[in-house]
Amino acid sequence: xxxxxxxxxxxxxxxxxxxxxxxxxxxxxxxxxxxxxxxxxxxxxxxxxxxxxxxxxxxxxxxxxxxxxxxxxxxxxxxxxxxxxxxxxxxxxxxxxxxxxxxxxxxxxxxxxxxxxxxxxxxxxxxxxxxxxxxxxxxxxxxxxxxxxxxxxxxxxxxxxxxxxxxxxxxxxxxxxxxxxxxxxxxxxxxxxxxxxxxxxxxxxxxxxxxxxxxxxxxxxxxxxxxxxxxxxxxxxxxxxxxxxxxxxxxxxxxxxxxxxxxxxxxxxxxxxxxxxxxxxxxxxxxx
Amino acid sequence: xxxxxxxxxxxxxxxxxxxxxxxxxxxxxxxxxxxxxxxxxxxxxxxxxxxxxxxxxxxxxxxxxxxxxxxxxxxxxxxxxxxxxxxxxxxxxxxxxxxxxxxxxxxxxxxxxxxxxxxxxxxxxxxxxxxxxxxxxxxxxxxxxxxxxxxxxxxxxxxxxxxxxxxxxxxxxxxxxxxxxxxxxxxxxxxxxxxxxxxxxxxxxxxxxxxxxxxxxxxxxxxxxxxxxxxxxxxxxxxxxxxxxxxxxxxxxxxxxxxxxxxxxxxxxxxxxxxxxxxxxxxxxxxxxxxxxxxxxxxxxxxxxxxxxxxxxxxxxxxxxxxxxxxxxxxxxxxxxxxxxxxxxxxxxxxxxxxxxxxxxxxxxxxxxxxxxxxxxxxxxxxxxxxxxxxxxxxxxx
Numbered sequence: 001x002x003x004x005x006x007x008x009x010x011x012x013x014x015x016x017x018x019x020x021x022x023x024x025x026x027x028x029x030x031x032x033x034x035x036x037x038x039x040x041x042x043x044x045x046x047x048x049x050x051x052x053x054x055x056x057x058x059x060x061x062x063x064x065x066x067x068x069x070x071x072x073x074x075x076x077x078x079x080x081x082x083x084x085x086x087x088x089x090x091x092x093x094x095x096x097x098x099x100x101x102x103x104x105x106x107x108x109x110x111x112x113x114x115x116x117x118x119x120x121x122x123x124x125x126x127x128x129x130x131x132x133x134x135x136x137x138x139x140x141x142x143x144x145x146x147x148x149x150x151x152x153x154x155x156x157x158x159x160x161x162x163x164x165x166x167x168x169x170x171x172x173x174x175x176x177x178x179x180x181x182x183x184x185x186x187x188x189x190x191x192x193x194x195x196x197x198x199x200x201x202x203x204x205x206x207x208x209x210x211x212x213x214x215x216x217x218x219x220x221x222x223x224x225x226x227x228x229x230x231x232x233x234x235x236x237x238x239x240x241x242x243x244x245x246x247x248x249x250x251x252x253x254x255x256x257x258x259x260x261x262x263x264x265x266x267x268x269x270x271x272x273x274x275x276x277x278x279x280x281x282x283x284x285x286x287x288x
Numbered sequence: 289x290x291x292x293x294x295x296x297x298x299x300x301x302x303x304x305x306x307x308x309x310x311x312x313x314x315x316x317x318x319x320x321x322x323x324x325x326x327x328x329x330x331x332x333x334x335x336x337x338x339x340x341x342x343x344x345x346x347x348x349x350x351x352x353x354x355x356x357x358x359x360x361x362x363x364x365x366x367x368x369x370x371x372x373x374x375x376x377x378x379x380x381x382x383x384x385x386x387x388x389x390x391x392x393x394x395x396x397x398x399x400x401x402x403x404x405x406x407x408x409x410x411x412x413x414x415x416x417x418x419x420x421x422x423x424x425x426x427x428x429x430x431x432x433x434x435x436x437x438x439x440x441x442x443x444x445x446x447x448x449x450x451x452x453x454x455x456x457x458x459x460x461x462x463x464x465x466x467x468x469x470x471x472x473x474x475x476x477x478x479x480x481x482x483x484x485x486x487x488x489x490x491x492x493x494x495x496x497x498x499x500x501x502x503x504x505x506x507x508x509x510x511x512x513x514x515x516x517x518x519x520x521x522x523x524x525x526x527x528x529x530x531x532x533x534x535x536x537x538x539x540x541x542x543x544x545x546x547x548x549x550x551x552x553x554x555x556x557x558x559x560x561x562x563x564x565x566x567x568x569x570x571x572x573x574x575x576x577x578x579x580x581x582x583x584x585x586x587x588x589x590x591x592x593x594x595x596x597x598x599x600x601x602x603x604x605x606x607x608x609x610x611x612x613x614x615x616x617x618x619x620x621x622x623x624x625x626x627x628x629x630x631x632x633x634x635x636x637x638x639x640x641x642x643x644x645x646x647x648x649x650x651x652x653x654x655x656x657x658x659x660x661x662x663x664x665x666x667x668x669x670x671x672x673x674x675x676x677x678x679x680x681x682x683x684x685x686x
């Protein structure tokens with residue numbers, strides 16, 4: 001088992017004929033991901049990497065029974081694309097692009113909740129179940145099947161954590177890139193709970209960063225979980241009031257400092273880690 | 289994107305939210321010219337993209353054009369929280385009977401839009417929320433819902449708006465909500481909403497913050513002269529250079545040049561350097577999928593910074609591919625040359641290609657690579673960070 005996607009997922013790509021869409025479709029296929037097709041309005045009937053292209057998601061779902069979609073489109077088209085996928089019955093959507101307008105994400109979230117669908121992103125590296133499915137842009141080299149789940153706001157942090165877990169033999173059950181945008185399709189607590197319900201996941205590494213409120217909102221879930229949670233927060237030494245790359249990563253007033261986030265998570269029972277090498281040490285101590 | 293008060297008041301006016309007649313001036317002589325034709329005391333407000341200007345002395349009152357000119361001159365020489373005052377807003381001074389607060393903002397955790405109102409205006413609303421939560425009233429709505437006038441009326445009643453002004457204040461709240469939705473705002477605030485001695489409601493101060501990622505669909509803003517701006521105070525010359533090159537960059541006070549991949553490790557890598565006893569000279573983010581030219585420019589920023597003693601390079605290729613990264617580094621080495629020691633690690637998408645490019649370039653011009661210690665996935669990134677701290681120490685001669 002894994003969460004969100006596995007080798008049986010039937011994956012489609014929205015924006016499959018674009019530069020990034022094509023390149024990463026090829027990569028995802030090479031990894032063994034079960035890509036069944038994709039969409040590109042006006043380009044129905046073409047193929048990409050041997051997979052059929054449709055004009056609309058409904059047609060793609062009808063022909064291929066796709067149940068997962070990865071979106072590789074410019075940010076301004078994500079709202080429509082995600083809603084199109086949700087209404088076509090897709091239950092899991094990964095929105096790769098960054099800078100999706102915030103109000104658009106509020107609409108997407110409304111639709112997703114109503115349809116009981118899960119949206120990940122924007123500004124995410126994707127979701128990876130090692131050995132089974134690679135949805136997005138994550139580099140294969142960092143990952144190996146195993147027993148630790150990861151969820152992170154940042155792509156690069158996901159890679160470093162997986163790289164560390166792989167090197168030390170723990171491996172990963174599923175790695176979820178929550179996304180770096182200010183309003184995200186899913187929250188830490190929702191993903192943590194999916195890991196809690198997954199038998200294969202023996203511990204979860206959660207990586208947050210300065211800014212926003214998503215880390216703080218995870219505390220209740222962490223308290224309820226039996227699966228141990230390890231927590232890392234980037235930006236302990238970040239200067240206040242300065243935006244650091246991610247649109248969401250800014251300390252506003254006293255809100256969202258890394259120190260405060262880490263303290264709150266630790267108080268809820270998470271095991272704080274400072275560097276990636278602390279992760280295997282902590283896992284060993286916990287007997288994972 | 290935060291707007292200046294004079295810009296947000298223009299938006300208020302467009303949405304029929306009552307504001308005073310006002311002038312914007314860039315020089316004290318302009319101020320004199322406007323005030324000469326105004327009857328009564330005036331208020332001069334420095335226009336800066338930061339809060340707390342009142343406490344910092346950024347708001348002054350004046351009687352008559354001469355006094356206004358003198359005070360405007362003082363304001364225009366001020367810096368408030370690191371922001372230079374480049375313009376002054378002039379309005380007639382209001383007679384204040386009572387001050388209210390009305391705002392619309394995002395509740396990111398619950399994916400809602402929240403209308404907030406309080407009978408205690410003119411003060412920091414976050415402080416009121418902590419000290420007197422009972423004085424704050426809220427209405428949460430989903431993005432698809434309307435704000436009905438009965439809800440707005442209820443809010444107005446709760447904060448104690450006098451009966452004769454209830455209907456008018458409800459429309460102010462509704463219009464503020466409409467402004468929020470129409471312009472993809474993150475925050476719109478009237479603080480204070482003033483009840484004057486002659487029983488008029490006026491938005492005395494305004495705060496509007498828009499979503500940078502949605503500005504593209506509000507072309508009318510540009511027509512109003514409202515354009516994307518750099519908001520985090522004054523930039524250092526290097527920050528300005530980076531900004532012009534489109535590279536998110538901040539100067540910090542250490543001596544290790546940070547040359548990371550994405551923002552996530554850009555932020556956390558700085559922590560690592562601190563943990564291992566060093567201090568970063570900067571924050572930097574290459575952005576997703578950077579072109580080789582941008583990679584080269586990132587290195588130029590570090591190499592030309594005299595504070596930088598050693599460079600810490602980290603590339604975990606995701607959307608940013610290692611081959612593009614290697615191309616950028618090689619471009620920099622050939623065109624500019626590296627004058628400082630650099631330790632770096634490169635792995636991720638297209639790493640084989642990246643390594644091959646480095647090896648070929650090194651065979652051709654080995655001298656270009658003499659300051660570089662290169663590592664792949666086999667070395668933990670922590671070791672690279674430690675090595676960077678060591679190199680900086682050696683350079684400092686300790």
